[in-house]
Amino acid sequence: MSIDTIQKPPIGQPVEQIAEKKPETAEKLVIFAWSGELDKVWPTLILATTGAAMGKETTVFFTFWGLFPLVKNQVRITGENWMQKMLSMMNRGGDEHLKLSKMNFAGAGPAMMNHLAKEHHVASPHELMEVAKEMGVHLIPCQMTMDMMGLKREDLIDGLEEPAGATKALADAQGAITLFI
Amino acid sequence: MSITIAKSLDLKGLSCPLPIIKTAKAMKELAPGQLLEAFATDPGSVSDFKAWAQTTRNPLVESSQDGGVFHFVLKKKEI
Numbered sequence: 001m002s003i004d005t006i007q008k009p010p011i012g013q014p015v016e017q018i019a020e021k022k023p024e025t026a027e028k029l030v031i032f033a034w035s036g037e038l039d040k041v042w043p044t045l046i047l048a049t050t051g052a053a054m055g056k057e058t059t060v061f062f063t064f065w066g067l068f069p070l071v072k073n074q075v076r077i078t079g080e081n082w083m084q085k086m087l088s089m090m091n092r093g094g095d096e097h098l099k100l101s102k103m104n105f106a107g108a109g110p111a112m113m114n115h116l117a118k119e120h121h122v123a124s125p126h127e128l129m130e131v132a133k134e135m136g137v138h139l140i141p142c143q144m145t146m147d148m149m150g151l152k153r154e155d156l157i158d159g160l161e162e163p164a165g166a167t168k169a170l171a172d173a174q175g176a177i178t179l180f181i
Numbered sequence: 182m183s184i185t186i187a188k189s190l191d192l193k194g195l196s197c198p199l200p201i202i203k204t205a206k207a208m209k210e211l212a213p214g215q216l217l218e219a220f221a222t223d224p225g226s227v228s229d230f231k232a233w234a235q236t237t238r239n240p241l242v243e244s245s246q247d248g249g250v251f252h253f254v255l256k257k258k259e260i
Binding site: 122 | 202206236
């Protein structure tokens with residue numbers, strides 16, 4: 001680029017006015033929800049519902065550990081073979097059974113966290129999941145992880161969109177704000 | 182000329198992200214040019230309301246504080 005092509009502000013126009021021109025805001029938000037812990041699922045759902053409230057087309061693509069919060073709370077053991085069943089035993093699904101990534105203390109940590117949240121009128125992950133559905137957030141489970149972990153569509157909550165793959169997720173992410181949580 | 186508020190929201194006691202979510206829902210019901218007022222106690226809502234108004238282009242016509250209560254007035258954008 002030659003120096004001559006650099007645009008100069010037209011004479012008489014204040015420089016600040018030009019500097020104020022911001023890049024266009026993204027119309028979409030796509031979150032890759034990879035984690036299954038309370039302290040990561042919570043911000044995922046806060047950001048997703050807020051994105052929808054800001055008028056952004058919002059998608060959450062749930063993959064790997066992120067799939068387990070989508071398991072119905074009343075479903076206990078999932079999977080067909082002993083490895084998949086063991087996985088669900090060791091890592092209970094459901095948005096009301098989430099563990100903390102630190103200070104879990106065999107469930108005492110999340111119990112205290114939930115107590116504090118109630119005290120401060122903070123919506124729980126379960127409530128935010130319902131809000132997200134109501135606001136039209138696209139909740140998409142990852143098909144490959146479902147197959148590998150032995151999670152069937154009927155093990156997962158209602159209100160999700162068709163399970164999809166990485167291509168669909170990346171296609172949705174074009175031109176969007178993208179977060180990997 | 183008196184200013185008419187079309188809808189009033191009590192968001193006192195609620196934490197992020199609920200004040201904005203409830204406001205966004207209520208704003209959907211309004212006709213262009215109508216005003217919505219909201220009362221909140223979450224100190225974070227001051228910057229959240231400003232940011233929401235900027236990104237959604239619904240003007241924030243008032244943002245004030247009375248004790249621990251924040252008062253916001255939003256105008257639904259003209260399409």
